[in-house]
Amino acid sequence: MSDPELEAAKGYWLYDASVRREIVITARPAARSQSRYDDNEQLDKARPIPTTPDGRVYLVGATGGGEYKTLAEAKAWADAQPWGPVQWLDEPE
Numbered sequence: 001m002s003d004p005e006l007e008a009a010k011g012y013w014l015y016d017a018s019v020r021r022e023i024v025i026t027a028r029p030a031a032r033s034q035s036r037y038d039d040n041e042q043l044d045k046a047r048p049i050p051t052t053p054d055g056r057v058y059l060v061g062a063t064g065g066g067e068y069k070t071l072a073e074a075k076a077w078a079d080a081q082p083w084g085p086v087q088w089l090d091e092p093e
Helices: 071-079
Strands: 006-015 019-029 056-060
Touching: 006 071, 019 071, 056 071
Parallel strands: none
Antiparallel strands: 006 019, 019 056
């Protein structure tokens, strides 16, 4: 059984400074990193597993934000976007 993809953080940002939009960061095992897949979306086991502090990589959902080695890096990317910063639900408003 493969290790599942998990929700690591959730928050929202404001579109046009008024419409609340959800953002989710997911975590998956580093062995399933996007960098290990070829152009046909097939796992290439010859590609190295990224080294991360906790064995996971973090993806910023539905934004094209890419993949990060830590949750803090993924949150920092989202916060730095023109639509940011994000109000993370695990942080006080």
